[in-house]
Amino acid sequence: MKNTSAWLGRISRFGVKSENEDDISRRVVFSNVIFISLPVVYIIFMIIDLESYLIPISQLRFDQFVVPIVILICFCGLYLNKKGITTLSRVLFIIVWPLLLHLIPIKLLFSPSDYMLAYPFGIVFHGLLIQLMFSFKHEKVLFSLFMLINAIGMISFPALLVYFDSDNDIPRAIVNYRYYFFDGILYWLLFNLVIFYIMHIIESNIQRINDAKLLIENQKEELDSINQNLEMLIEQRTKSLLEQNNKLQKHAFFNAHLLRGPFCRIKGLVNLQELSSEKDDLDAIKIRLEESLSELDSRLHEIQRMVETNSSDI
Template identity: 25%
Template sequence: MLRNIKYWTKAGIHSEMDDDQKRKVFLTNAMSLFLAAVMILVGLNDILNTENYLAAYRRGGVLVLMLLIPYLNHKRFYNLSKSIFLFFPSIILLGIPILIGDFYPGQFIWFQYASAVFCSVPFLLFDLEKHAGYITVFFIYYLTVTLFIDKLLLFYSEPPQAMVELVSNFTDFKLPPLFVAFFSTTTLLWYNRSNSKYEKKLKSTNQELEETQEELIAKNEEYEAINRNLEALVEERTKLIESKNRQIIDYANINAHKVRGPLARIMGLINVSQFSRDPDDLKSLFEKLGPPSEELNLIIGEINKTLEQVDGDDVEEE
């Protein structure tokens, strides 16, 4: 049961609506269902207690119309559903009893207070900026009913003289419902304006927050791009350092193995030459210095080439 009520109170509410539109559709559905429940209770009273079957039929007509409103909202006939809620119950419950004379003196009192309360309902259901025409029409309609319902009742009936005297007293009989009408209307207008002001401020704040969030997302993406570039640069530098380390290792290997051999032979021949004074021996020793010297020269050239490659990598990197 509660689940069905919740479903019908949300009939016609869609995600593309703003919060104010959703609230107005919800109120239309909720108020129509509430009035339908009231019609059921009053209709049962008309049948079981007062045996006023004409009144019960009228309650049934209002009941059907009220149950139709959520369906109309579901079909997106929003203005039509609100107009039905504001117009037809008053015609059925107020107009028909007056025309056919099916009312009792107590209705002199509650009819005008009911219409006075309904003067503010259009401001609750319609948007003041978009539907000012609807609001004006229904406000004037209920204000007119509040002002002249007693005259209509007197015209179509013959109430007791005491009731006539009461109705003729404007201060006691007419002024209170008029006060109710204007008080409820002005209060609702003030509420709508305040609510609209805070909603605009909230929308502005939400927009600023969304813009700030977009800026933060852009900055975050920028930082992620910088981090990716840094990672690539670190990886590139690491590879360069590893390459240079290999070159240094190669240089150390050349120095440790290739240079020592020819250098040791040259130093050995020089040492031997110090113990000989024979020109032929010295000549033979100097001739033997040629191959290791050439070999050493080639090795030195290889070392220079390796060092030049290292320096060239540094220049390219810069």
């Protein structure tokens, strides 16, 4: 069952080139669904009416004989969609389907009595097929043209039935009854307006979903860009801090040696000052002590400048 579902899903995507579907792509998907579904319906119909198909071909009515042809046309539409010729497949189907199943049988079979229902229902269904297979937004010419022809067919269906009824097997009292015509128009309007509104709602919701998806993708790209920039900034900052740390360590080692000389001299001079009592010696020690203090102060200022310079670089 899962494999069948996947297979049908792949078939429904024939002719769809992008994952982000637009109106046209969705109509192609809908047409594929129609090309898959209608043969199933017609095959079931042939099985139900099997006795009618077990007679010689020469005795088949045209509307019976044409059913397998329509099935082949559906498969042809699938093939054209698979090849990417999606507009041609949909146009051919919308034109050929009513011709084979409704208009030609009426002429050849002289308006069979069952077509009193089959013909107006077929026109209503044909209008639904047009709305499913063509986009009002992006295929306005084809959509409007086919819907106009469909509407003309609906308005003129009683006259067509009477015109081709050469054997007079359709009750005129029913065909000429105005509510027979009004009921056909009512159901045509009802189904087509409902499906048009439903399709509009579906398209609007899908558009909002696509817009939200696009917004999320754009925000994701922005976040990825920000994260990438942050990673680069952190990496650069970390590298800079490591370099500054290495410099500070070197400066600390260097500064320790700079301070050690004056400090040791000051300490030695202080010790000498305590041991000496001669005035000349004390004066000399005092001079040397002032020189060492001045040197120490100079080294401290030099260290301070280097620290401030390194701090401004961080």
